[in-house]
Amino acid sequence: MNKADDQEIIDVHCHCFAGRSLAELIAAGLTRLRSAGVRHLAVMGLVNTSFSVEDIRKLIPEGFDYLGEPLYFEADDLLQFTHGSAGMLFPMVDTRCLRGDVPGLLQSYVADGFRGIKGLYLADDGNDLRLAGVPEVFGISLEQYHRREWQIFAFAEANDLPVLYHMDAGRYGDVMRAMLDDFPRLRINFPHFGIGRRAFSAILQRYPNVYTDIAYMLPHIQNNPGSYRDFICRYPDRVCFGSDALLYQPEIVLQYIDLVRSLELPKEVEHRVFSVNPRSFLGLEPGAAS
Numbered sequence: 001m002n003k004a005d006d007q008e009i010i011d012v013h014c015h016c017f018a019g020r021s022l023a024e025l026i027a028a029g030l031t032r033l034r035s036a037g038v039r040h041l042a043v044m045g046l047v048n049t050s051f052s053v054e055d056i057r058k059l060i061p062e063g064f065d066y067l068g069e070p071l072y073f074e075a076d077d078l079l080q081f082t083h084g085s086a087g088m089l090f091p092m093v094d095t096r097c098l099r100g101d102v103p104g105l106l107q108s109y110v111a112d113g114f115r116g117i118k119g120l121y122l123a124d125d126g127n128d129l130r131l132a133g134v135p136e137v138f139g140i141s142l143e144q145y146h147r148r149e150w151q152i153f154a155f156a157e158a159n160d161l162p163v164l165y166h167m168d169a170g171r172y173g174d175v176m177r178a179m180l181d182d183f184p185r186l187r188i189n190f191p192h193f194g195i196g197r198r199a200f201s202a203i204l205q206r207y208p209n210v211y212t213d214i215a216y217m218l219p220h221i222q223n224n225p226g227s228y229r230d231f232i233c234r235y236p237d238r239v240c241f242g243s244d245a246l247l248y249q250p251e252i253v254l255q256y257i258d259l260v261r262s263l264e265l266p267k268e269v270e271h272r273v274f275s276v277n278p279r280s281f282l283g284l285e286p287g288a289a290s
């Protein structure tokens with residue numbers, strides 16, 4: 001084994017988007033990733049309790065090929081993949097379409113085997129993903145929407161579950177701070193450097209329980225590697241490895257591994273990004289030193 005293969009890698013940000021018919025393909029991909037040093041993948045699985053396919057599609061960005069269960073309820077398939085993965089997959093329930101008894105539903109997903117929560121802050125159509133707002137699509141008020149998001153955070157904090165939450169620190173910084181002030185013990189990852197690094201820096205400096213990841217940032221990082229290397233070295237205990245890969249796209253995870261190596265970070269910082277920070281965000285036991 002060469003030196004690179006000794007490094008444990010944990011991807012905190014993948015999406016399922018795959019159904020049972022792809023089980024063999026997925027298993028082959030996981031084998032490939034395991035031999036590249038990947039030990040765990042946190043995978044987001046959608047749940048849909050009551051909405052039409054048409055409405056759900058309004059809440060999913062374009063450019064991701066959804067090959068999962070046709071009504072966007074991926075929980076069963078993802079848990080099946082998890083059971084067959086020999087501990088590699090870490091399933092997280094995607095709450096963007098959650099409606100009804102939020103704590104009760106989350107409790108049932110955790111009882112079934114989910115170990116974390118994914119959310120997406122879509123208060124209006126001014127979000128960075130250019131998606132419709134949840135209040136508009138589901139016909140609820142902004143106050144009702146915020147109540148739901150606060151219930152999700154309260155559940156996560158009370159049950160010590162990690163939350164991966166897509167939110168733009170630049171546009172929604174006030175709401176972000178209100179959330180973080182209310183849930184100081186929550187382990188939360190605002191992915192993609194909180195969308196805007198300038199606004200997000202202030203958040204990282206003020207809240208020690210906040211993480212971020214590099215998912216979906218490949219073109220930006222490649223265009224400006226020095227500036228991203230500096231940012232990661234400024235917050236070496238907060239930035240996690242993540243890829244935004246779909247479960248049937250191991251090659252994207254491998255591209256992101258190469259991307260991190262191409263930054264030539266100090267060895268201990270690289271180890272933090274690949275392993276130490278993902279473990280502390282997800283709440284996994286500390287791993288062996290590299």
Ligand SMILES: [Zn+2]
Nearest residue numbers: 013015215244
């Ligand atoms: Zn994502």
